[in-house]
Every structure is written in C-alpha cells, then in structure tokens.
Amino acid sequence: MTPGFDDLDRDILARIARDDPPPPDLDERVLFALALADLEAEVATLAEATPALARAGERARTITFDSSSRTVMITIVERTDNLVRVDGWLAPGAALRVELRLPEPAAPRVVTADETGRFVFDEVPHGLAQLLIHPAATEATRVVTPSLQL
Numbered sequence: 566m567t568p569g570f571d572d573l574d575r576d577i578l579a580r581i582a583r584d585d586p587p588p589p590d591l592d593e594r595v596l597f598a599l600a601l602a603d604l605e606a607e608v609a610t611l612a613e614a615t616p617a618l619a620r621a622g623e624r625a626r627t628i629t630f631d632s633s634s635r636t637v638m639i640t641i642v643e644r645t646d647n648l649v650r651v652d653g654w655l656a657p658g659a660a661l662r663v664e665l666r667l668p669e670p671a672a673p674r675v676v677t678a679d680e681t682g683r684f685v686f687d688e689v690p691h692g693l694a695q696l697l698i699h700p701a702a703t704e705a706t707r708v709v710t711p712s713l714q715l
Contacts, residue, residue: 590693609637609710630710635698637708641715644688649715651686655698658682662699668692691715 609630624643629636636656641649655661658681665674665686678684694715698708 608632609635609708612636628713630696632708634704634706635708637696637698637710639696647691648687649689649691651689651694651715653678653684653686653696655682655684659701661701664697664699665689666695666697673697689715 609632612629612631615627625640627638627640629638637653638656639651639653641651643649651665653663655663655678659678660680661678661682663676663678663684665676667673667690671690674686674689676684676686692715693712695712696710700707
C-alpha cells in the first residue's frame with residue numbers, strides 16, 4: 566500500500582485507464598525520444614503546422630520548427646504508394662547534413678541540403694520520425710526537431 570494512496574485514488578486511476586488509455590505506440594515514442602538523451606542538441610519547437618491540403622490529387626501538410634540558430638520547414642506529401650516525400654528547407658540556408666531518424670530497425674537516412682538549405686527525403690514510410698540538423702564546421706550544436714508522425 567502506498568502512503569497517502571487510498572481506494573478513491575485507485576478508483577480514479579482505474580477509470581482513467583478505462584476511459585482514456587495511453588496511445589498504443591506510447592512505448593515506441595518514449596524509447597525513440599530517449600535514444601537522443603545523450604546527444605547535445607538544440608531542440609527546435611513547433612512553430613506552425615498546416616492541415617493536410619489537397620492539390621491535383623496530392624495531399625500535403627507543412628510543419629515549421631524554430632530554434633535559436635535555425636528554422637526548419639518541411640512539407641510532407643502523400644504518395645500514391647502509401648509512402649511520403651519530405652521536402653525541407655533550412656533557414657538560414659546552408660549545405661548541411663540533415664538526418665531523418667526513424668524507429669528501429671530502420672536506419673536513419675542522411676542527405677545534404679543544397680547551399681540554399683533545400684533537402685528531400687523520398688519513399689519514406691509512414692510513422693514516427695525526427696529531423697537532426699548537423700552543424701557546419703563553425704557551429705557547435707546540432708538542431709533536433711520534436712518527434713512527428715509522417
């Protein structure tokens with residue numbers, strides 16, 4: 566018996582578990598986030614997200630992340646083969662390594678943005694993902710976005 570924990574507390578917790586259970590992928594999300602625990606990185610925050618838009622039979626949504634050193638904007642486009650394409654832009658623009666982290670066992674994908682900051686990941690499966698922007702030689706800190714659902 567936990568001190569200060571009574572039958573009413575147990576009843577409340579049982580009702581919460583029944584009426585509002587945790588998401589089925591909660592364990593996966595926590596383990597995915599913990600994988601970066603030892604990484605020194607500046608965490609970008611969600612600045613803006615637009616709902617899915619349909620254009621010429623294409624569904625897409627745009628998400629913008631801000632940090633003190635960099636802004637990352639991505640557009641996630643639904644493909645007809647149940648995969649997505651991630652088009653991204655870094656501001657300020659720079660030819661930096663951009664890593665798309667996916668849950669195990671998938672290996673992270675790495676591309677280099679062009680000098681204007683544009684990058685693309687194509688044929689990406691739906692699911693949990695995270696972007697990690699590696700710094701230029703003159704910068705010290707990587708930028709990481711919160712986990713997002715593709």
